[in-house]
Amino acid sequence: LSESEILVKFKSSLSNSDEGALGKWGKDINLPPCKGGNVSNWGDAVVCEGGSVTGLILENMGLSGTIDVDTLKALPNLRILSFINNKFEGPIPELKKLNRLKNIFLSKNGFSGEIPGDAFSGMIGLKKLYLSNNKFTGPIPSSLPTLPKLMDLKLNGNQFSGQIPDFQQKSLAKFDVSNNALEGPIPVGLISRKNPDFLFSVGVLVLASVLGVVMVMMRRGRKQQPPLSVEAPPSNLGIKAGLKEEDHSSASTHSRNGNGKKAEAATKLCFVRDDRESFDLADLLKASAEILGSGSFGSSYKTALPSGAEMVVKRYKQMNNVGKEEFQEHMRRIGRLNHDNLLPLVAYYYRKEEKLLVADFVHRGSLAVHLHGYQSLGQPPLDWPTRLKIVKGVAKGLGYLYKELPSLIAPHGHLKSSNILLNQSLEPLISDYALIPVINQESAQDLMVAYKSPEYAQHGRITKKTDIWALGVLILEVLTGKFPANFLHKGKASEDQDLATWVKSVVGEDMSGADQVFDKDMGATNNNAQAEMLKLLNIALTCCELDVDKRLEMKLALDQIEGLQDPKEDEDFYSSVASDAGDKRSSRGMSDDFSL
Numbered sequence: 001l002s003e004s005e006i007l008v009k010f011k012s013s014l015s016n017s018d019e020g021a022l023g024k025w026g027k028d029i030n031l032p033p034c035k036g037g038n039v040s041n042w043g044d045a046v047v048c049e050g051g052s053v054t055g056l057i058l059e060n061m062g063l064s065g066t067i068d069v070d071t072l073k074a075l076p077n078l079r080i081l082s083f084i085n086n087k088f089e090g091p092i093p094e095l096k097k098l099n100r101l102k103n104i105f106l107s108k109n110g111f112s113g114e115i116p117g118d119a120f121s122g123m124i125g126l127k128k129l130y131l132s133n134n135k136f137t138g139p140i141p142s143s144l145p146t147l148p149k150l151m152d153l154k155l156n157g158n159q160f161s162g163q164i165p166d167f168q169q170k171s172l173a174k175f176d177v178s179n180n181a182l183e184g185p186i187p188v189g190l191i192s193r194k195n196p197d198f199l200f201s202v203g204v205l206v207l208a209s210v211l212g213v214v215m216v217m218m219r220r221g222r223k224q225q226p227p228l229s230v231e232a233p234p235s236n237l238g239i240k241a242g243l244k245e246e247d248h249s250s251a252s253t254h255s256r257n258g259n260g261k262k263a264e265a266a267t268k269l270c271f272v273r274d275d276r277e278s279f280d281l282a283d284l285l286k287a288s289a290e291i292l293g294s295g296s297f298g299s300s301y302k303t304a305l306p307s308g309a310e311m312v313v314k315r316y317k318q319m320n321n322v323g324k325e326e327f328q329e330h331m332r333r334i335g336r337l338n339h340d341n342l343l344p345l346v347a348y349y350y351r352k353e354e355k356l357l358v359a360d361f362v363h364r365g366s367l368a369v370h371l372h373g374y375q376s377l378g379q380p381p382l383d384w385p386t387r388l389k390i391v392k393g394v395a396k397g398l399g400y401l402y403k404e405l406p407s408l409i410a411p412h413g414h415l416k417s418s419n420i421l422l423n424q425s426l427e428p429l430i431s432d433y434a435l436i437p438v439i440n441q442e443s444a445q446d447l448m449v450a451y452k453s454p455e456y457a458q459h460g461r462i463t464k465k466t467d468i469w470a471l472g473v474l475i476l477e478v479l480t481g482k483f484p485a486n487f488l489h490k491g492k493a494s495e496d497q498d499l500a501t502w503v504k505s506v507v508g509e510d511m512s513g514a515d516q517v518f519d520k521d522m523g524a525t526n527n528n529a530q531a532e533m534l535k536l537l538n539i540a541l542t543c544c545e546l547d548v549d550k551r552l553e554m555k556l557a558l559d560q561i562e563g564l565q566d567p568k569e570d571e572d573f574y575s576s577v578a579s580d581a582g583d584k585r586s587s588r589g590m591s592d593d594f595s596l
C-alpha cells in the first residue's frame with residue numbers, strides 16, 4: 001500500500017473523522033501525504049520528514065473508534081503519535097506493535113482498564129509517553145521502568161493503583177503520577193535523582209502515603225463539593241482586554257454552574273499544553289490586572305490566578321489572517337514546543353475580532369529593560385558572563401524553533417530584546433515566536449522585525465536567514481548597549497544605516513575600533529573575556545550580512561556561539577582597572593546579587 005492508502009485505511013477505523021483536518025485526507029489519492037522534504041500535502045496533522053510520514057498529530061478532533069495499529073505498522077518511519085483530547089474509549093491500543101515510536105501522546109481521552117505489564121516491552125526508542133487524564137486503572141505497567149530512553153512520563157489524572165515501581169533510567173527528566181490512587185513509599189531511585197532539572201510530581205501521594213487513606217478520601221470528598229460560587233468583581237482586565245461585560249459575566253457564572261454551554265464555549269480558554277492546571281477566563285479576571293506595556297500589536301497585562309500563579313495576557317487585534325480551524329491548529333503547534341529557552345504558550349482565547357494569548361509572567365522582565373533601563377530597576381547593569389549566557393540561550397531557543405518549525409520561513413519572525421524575558425537566574429526565555437502565519441499580513445509587514453530586514457527592504461521578501469539577521473542585531477544590541485530602533489529612520493542621511501552599519505563603520509575592517517563599540521556597562525574585562533567578546537562581535541556582524549548568501553547559516557551560527565568560552569569559575573574576569581559600573585558589582589555572577 002502507498003502511504004496515502006495506509007492513512008485512508010487508518011482513518012476508516014476512526015469515527016468522527018470526516019470533518020476538520022482529516023476531512024481532506026485522501027480526497028485525491030494520487031496526492032501523496034508528503035511532498036518531499038518536510039512538507040506535508042495533507043495539512044498539519046501529518047508530519048513529514050525526508051518525504052515520508054513520521055508523525056500523526058490528531059489532537060482536539062472529537063475522534064473515537066479504533067486506533068488501528070496494525071495498519072500503522074506499514075508506515076516504517078512513524079515516530080510520533082498524538083491523539084490528545086479526543087473521545088477514544090476502552091483499552092489502550094497495542095502500541096508495542098509500533099516499536100519504533102519515540103513519542104506517544106494519548107492524554108485527555110476516555111481510555112480505561114488495566115494496562116498489561118508488558119504493554120511497552122521492546123519499545124527501546126520511546127522517549128515521551130503521555131497517558132494523563134484518562135481512566136486507566138491497575139498497576140503502573142512494569143515494562144515502563146525498563147525503557148532505556150524514557151525521558152518524560154505523564155500518568156497523572158488516572159486511577160492507577162498499587163506502588164510506584166522504581167524508575168532507574170538516567171534519561172528520565174520529567175515524571176508525573178499525581179492524582180492517582182497510588183500508595184506506599186516513593187522509590188529511592190526517584191527521590192535520589194541527581195539531575196537538577198528533574199521534574200517530579202506525585203501530587204497528593206506524599207501526603208497520602210504519610211497520612212494514609214484518610215487524605216485520599218478527603219481529596220475525593222473535596223472534588224465532590226459543589227462548585228464555588230463566584231462573585232468576581234468586574235475586573236480591570238475584563239474591560240482593558242476588551243472582553244464585553246457579558247463575556248465576562250458568562251465566564252464567571254456559566255462555566256461554574258454548568259449552564260449556558262454556548263456562552264461557556266464563547267468565553268473558554270483553550271489550553272494548548274496538557275501539563276498545566278486548567279483555569280478559565282473568570283479565574284484570570286478575578287484579580288485586578290496590571291498593564292505591563294503596549295507593544296506593536298496591543299497591550300500585555302499581568303494578573304494572578306486564585307492559586308497565586310502570575311500570568312500575562314496579551315491581546316491581539318490584528319490576528320485574522322487565517323480561519324478559526326487553522327488558527328487553532330497553529331496554536332496547538334506552538335503549544336507542542338518545549339525548550340528551556342522558550343516561554344511556553346499556556347492557553348489562548350479565540351474570538352473572531354481578537355485573540356488573547358496567555359503565558360506565565362516572567363519575573364525579571366525583558367532583556368530590553370535590563371540593557372536600556374536597568375537604572376529604573378535599581379539594579380546593576382548586566383555583566384559580560386550574563387550577557388554571554390543570554391546570547392547562548394537565545395541562540396539555542398532559536399535553533400530549536402528552526403528545527404521544530406521547518407515549514408516557517410521565519411520561525412520566530414519578531415526577535416527583539418523586549419521579546420526576550422529573563423527568569424530568576426537570568427536565563428533567557430524567548431517569547432512572541434512563530435506568529436507570522438496568524439498575524440494579518442499588512443500588520444506583519446508594518447510591525448514585525450522580520451519585515452525590517454535588509455532583504456525585505458531590498459527585494460520585498462523574507463528568507464530562511466531573516467531570523468539570523470535579527471539574531472545578529474540582537475547580539476549587537478547586547479554587546480553595544482545601543483537600542484537598534486534608534487538607528488532606524490533617523491532622518492534622510494542615515495535612513496539606510498542600522499545598528500550593524502554603525503558598528504561596522506566604527507570598528508573598521510581590521511576590527512581595531514572594537515573597543516569603542518563595546519558597552520562600558522559590561523565592565524572592564526580581562527584578555528580572555530575580551531577575545532570572546534570580539535569573536536561574538538564577529539559572529540553578530542556575519543549574521544547581519546546584507547548579502548543573504550554570505551550570512552551565516554543557523555547551524556553554523558549556533559555552533560560558533562555555543563563554542564564561545566564561558567568565563568571560568570575561578571577566573572576573575574574583571575581587570576584590576578574596573579570601570580564605574582564594574583565597581584558597583586561583586587566580582588562575578590551578579591545575577592544572584594540582585595534583589596527585585
Ligand SMILES: Nc1ncnc2c1ncn2[C@@H]1O[C@H](COP(=O)(O)OP(=O)(O)OP(=O)(O)O)[C@@H](O)[C@H]1O
Nearest residue numbers: 292293294295296297299300312360361362366418
Ligand atoms: N510573560 C511576560 N512576563 C514578563 N514581562 C512580559 C511578558 N510578556 C511581555 N512582557 C513585557 O511586557 C511589555 C509589553 O510586551 P508586549 O509583548 O505587549 O510588547 P513588546 O514586546 O514591547 O512589543 P511587540 O508587541 O512588538 O512584541 C514588554 O516590556 C514585555 O517585555
